[in-house]
Amino acid sequence: MVKKILRWGGLAFLVFFVAYRPQSAANVVTSIGGGLLDIANGFGDFFASLGSSMSS
Numbered sequence: 001m002v003k004k005i006l007r008w009g010g011l012a013f014l015v016f017f018v019a020y021r022p023q024s025a026a027n028v029v030t031s032i033g034g035g036l037l038d039i040a041n042g043f044g045d046f047f048a049s050l051g052s053s054m055s056s
Contacts, residue, residue, distance in 0.1 A: 018025045
C-alpha cells in the first residue's frame, strides 16, 4: 500500500515538475544522461585497458 502511494506521489511530482519547470526538468535529465555517459565511458576505458594489458 505504501509503495503504491509513493509511486503515485512520485509520478504526480514528476508531472508537476515537468509542467511548471520544464527548463529545470530538462537540466536534470541532461545531468543524469551526462553522468550515465561518464560511467559508460569509464567502463569502456577499463575494459580497453584490461584487454590491452592482457595482450601485451
